[in-house]
Amino acid sequence: MRVINPDGSEAETSGNGLRIFARYLWDRGLAGEEPILVATPARRVTARVHPGGRLISLDMGKASFFSADIPVRGPAREVLDEVMMVQGETARYSAVTLGNPHRVLLRDSVGPGDAQRLGPLIECEPRFPNRTNVQFVQVVGWSTLKVEIWERGASYTLASGSSSCAAASVAHRLGLVDPEVTVQMAGGTVQVVVSADGSTSLTGSVARVCEGVACMEMFDGLEPAATAPLPGHRVTVGERHDEDPARGK
Numbered sequence: 001m002r003v004i005n006p007d008g009s010e011a012e013t014s015g016n017g018l019r020i021f022a023r024y025l026w027d028r029g030l031a032g033e034e035p036i037l038v039a040t041p042a043r044r045v046t047a048r049v050h051p052g053g054r055l056i057s058l059d060m061g062k063a064s065f066f067s068a069d070i071p072v073r074g075p076a077r078e079v080l081d082e083v084m085m086v087q088g089e090t091a092r093y094s095a096v097t098l099g100n101p102h103r104v105l106l107r108d109s110v111g112p113g114d115a116q117r118l119g120p121l122i123e124c125e126p127r128f129p130n131r132t133n134v135q136f137v138q139v140v141g142w143s144t145l146k147v148e149i150w151e152r153g154a155s156y157t158l159a160s161g162s163s164s165c166a167a168a169s170v171a172h173r174l175g176l177v178d179p180e181v182t183v184q185m186a187g188g189t190v191q192v193v194v195s196a197d198g199s200t201s202l203t204g205s206v207a208r209v210c211e212g213v214a215c216m217e218m219f220d221g222l223e224p225a226a227t228a229p230l231p232g233h234r235v236t237v238g239e240r241h242d243e244d245p246a247r248g249k
Contacts, residue, residue: 001018002040003040009152013041014161015162040099062098064096065078065170066078070095070128073126084125095128101128102135103122103128104171106139120155131152145171145181147185165202180193181193
């Protein structure tokens with residue numbers, strides 16, 4: 001599976017996209033009760049469709065805080081609870097990768113304003129050579145996080161599966177939450193479990209919205225390497241779940 005961001009860049013992995021793809025396979029009888037192994041540019045991910053198709057779980061892999069893995073410039077280290085300056089204010093952050101880079105900022109409270117104001121500056125901050133997704137995280141309690149997200153290549157987004165796992169991984173590593181966490185976002189809620197070895201799993205809902213017919217004219221002007229369905233081929237043009245499927249990753 002490959003995911004292309006609105007700015008044309010490619011996301012290494014996508015929790016939202018993986019759940020949508022798993023539901024697509026289930027709708028077409030290409031997947032059932034057995035786990036689905038999906039290859040992404042970052043890693044292979046296992047998806048499980050719960051009975052009825054409305055709930056899907058993903059094994060998102062092991063989180064790493066090591067600078068070389070993320071990557072983050074500077075000395076080799078785990079990037080945990082470091083200090084940065086942005087727009088004249090001091091902020092503490094940690095960095096983590098689940099195949100794609102994330103910078104997690106802990107805040108006393110979060111809202112879309114901070115994500116929209118600071119997110120684009122942090123995304124392109126030079127110490128992250130591949131840019132970074134940015135999460136603004138409020139610890140609501142031992143089992144609950146509230147998260148606002150600025151997404152690399154997609155700007156402000158209502159929700160993100162990999163961002164949810166990144167936020168939970170950092171908060172758990174810093175001793176602020178339990179291993180099982182509810183992550184609340186503007187676009188909905190997901191459940192994240194952080195295992196003792198740092199592996200993460202994500203569970204969230206997916207709902208079918210509509211189908212449509214794609215005509216070949218819509219692909220006029222694309223590069224020859226671009227793929228397109230055959231004329232009259234029926235494709236899914238929309239899926240909805242408790243996150244923002246078009247932009248969350």
